[in-house]
Amino acid sequence: MKINKSRYAILGLLSMGPMSGYDIKKKFEKIASNFWNESYGQIYPILKRLNAEGLAVKTIEKQIGKPDRHVYELTRQGHEKLMEWLKEPVDRHIGRHEILLKLFFGPMISVNDNIKQIQQFQKIYEKELTDLKTIKETIKMDHNDQSHLPYWLMTIRFGELVNKALIQWSRESCALLEKMND
Amino acid sequence: MKINKSRYAILGLLSMGPMSGYDIKKKFEKIASNFWNESYGQIYPILKRLNAEGLAVKTIEKQIGKPDRHVYELTRQGHEKLMEWLKEPVDRHIGRHEILLKLFFGPMISVNDNIKQIQQFQKIYEKELTDLKTIKETIKMDHNDQSHLPYWLMTIRFGELVNKALIQWSRESCALLEKMND
DNA sequence: TACCGCATGTAACGGGTTACATGATTGC
DNA sequence: GCAATCATGTAACCCGTTACATGCGGTA
Structure with a gap:
């Protein structure tokens, strides 16, 4: 269905x-x-x-x-x-993150090329994190009635937590790959 | 493109x-x-x-x-x-999480119904977190050559961090809504 | 007897993006 | 003179899932 x-x-x-x-x-x-x-x-x-x-x-x-x-x-x-x-209950949502697919075949390219990929990935979500601040301000202006604001802020918080997790993962993974380089 | x-x-x-x-x-x-x-x-x-x-x-x-x-x-x-x-560099991936869309229109239904939605969402990712452990064991068995394992473990770690973030968000959000109920 | 695993494939459908077509007004 | 904004809409694609068709062999 x-x-x-x-x-x-x-x-x-x-x-x-x-x-x-x-x-x-x-x-x-x-x-x-x-x-x-x-x-x-x-x-x-x-x-x-x-x-x-x-x-x-x-x-x-x-x-x-x-x-x-x-x-x-x-x-x-x-x-x-x-x-x-x-x-109606929500159903599971599979991510299909391209970075994971690429990393899955990581050994096909050099360790440094893999590091570059992750760093670029990290930048995307660092930017997203700062963009979220702007959106947060916008929605605080935009909400006409009181009722929506707390829910809208939850969607922002969602983004903050997920983006932070992605950035942390990037840092961890890069560190790991750099160790492999030695 | x-x-x-x-x-x-x-x-x-x-x-x-x-x-x-x-x-x-x-x-x-x-x-x-x-x-x-x-x-x-x-x-x-x-x-x-x-x-x-x-x-x-x-x-x-x-x-x-x-x-x-x-x-x-x-x-x-x-x-x-x-x-x-x-x-080739990866491009940004927009989530389209159904739960966020539903929450965005949260005030249309009761606070309790919203809480139920989030709890159900949380369960999905708690299960995913335990499933990851099984997959982790499987890939440790499956890898033929040494080279792939560290990369495959990174994809697992990705899932762990993201799922934990989603669970944390669920807990925070439910707590917030329960306060609204009083 | 009935279903599961092996193994190939196609057709129909639905989801979603991009490019295009149209055309007036406003601002640089 | 050119681009952007307002505003509607369609057509051509591509991506992806589901259902179906086929058929043998082993197991419950």
Whole structure:
């Protein structure tokens, strides 16, 4: 059994207020880019389907000088579908980290080349850790009602802990490889 | 630009010795299930392509009472293609953890329902942590040459650190939500 | 008798990204 | 004059899983 997460991601954003496809993309980039993103290629067809299935209603807002906005609002059924999904247990998520695959075949290249790979990997997550600080500030500004903030901060904390673990692993692994070099 | 990781995963396994599609699947399950898996729907077509592109050669081993084995062996070009890829820098990997998406819309359901979600999430990674011990033992048996072992243990260590971080996050988050309940 | 392991493969489907098409306004 | 922002959408891909088809031999 396979469920479409993007569908629920969009349903979820709409639950916080009426929005257009364009708004949805921007919102994800602004406040959830640390763990989620959606492309227009997903968003627009999904909105169409949500509308067809009676989970959202569409209103067209005319604008002058700018294209029309197609604003979607959740129906009661939409809210219910979302809540159902929120209560369903999550399933295991396999990482498929490319660095692990490369390291798995480590002996094919030199120890130094492996060290370089890990160092580059480490840099990615060090940057991510500093980026998280910016997102944290952004969401503290953005939340309209009190209720979302604690949950949003949990997603930040998740990123902090995981990134720190990845950095620690990088340091450990490099140290190990450097010992092998002697 | 988009590269096919499965292709290189298979190329990598073949670099450790001639193998059939069936062997490849079993090998991944046995020694890399903590971070990688491939389905037959990927493996067989990829092997066909590797052969067509001159990266692997195919030999058919007849067996009695069992189906023929189509054994693939890397060519020199195959080895080179693999080494090239191993040296290419890895790119950022966005998690798309369903639990974070659900938590993001946490206020839609009760605090207790959110706690339940996190507890279930935590259980998954506690189990994963104990499973890692088994895999660790398996790979200590399985490695034929000395060279791979340290790298394989690094992939295990990766899992240990990340899973521990996820468990810690679960505990912290549950504690936070329980405080909100009062 | 029924299922599991061995072993190959394909077809259908669903998920997701990227590139493209359109077109007005605003700012450098 | 050029790029960016606003705003919608589609088509072509690639990636990946699942289900199915085939068929022998051993075990419970």
